[in-house]
Amino acid sequence: MVYTMLDKATLLPDLLRRLDKLPQGHALDLRTYKRNRSVLIRRIGADxxxxxxxxxxxERFQVPFSGLKKLLKVLFKREFPRSTKIRLYALGAADGDDLPTGRKVI
Structure with a gap:
């Protein structure tokens, strides 16, 4: 699992670039600094x-790549309203049952 901190101002373009290259079955986990809220994105098909x-x-959504930008804008405003830095975890290949839930423990 690879972890990075990203600035919220540049998060969306960087995230869309990563999601475009993300292999099928892999996932990215976005969390607040306190790790109490998250947005988990998993590629389940070619598009x-x-x-x-x-x-x-x-909530849970299934969207094509073309609808991802609009959905992520809404989710970022709702889940990360005052955050300036967002934690990004590249989870690699993970089945739906293997994905982390709840607050991450260090």
Whole structure:
């Protein structure tokens, strides 16, 4: 699992570039600094993504790459309203049951 901190101002273009290159079955986990809210993005097909929101609201979306930018803008405003830095975890190949849930323990 690879971890980086990204500035919220440059997060969306950088994230879309990473998601475009993401292999099928791999996932990215975006969390606040306190790790209490997250947005999990997993590639499930050539042009399909499974987005799980776990924070103020708990929802699950399945969208194509073309609809990802609009959805992520809405989710970032809702889940990371005052954050300036976002934690990005590259989870690698993970099945739906293997993905982390809840607060990450150090």
């Amino acid at each position: 399909a993504f499974d987005v799980t929101e776990d924070g103020f609201q708990k």
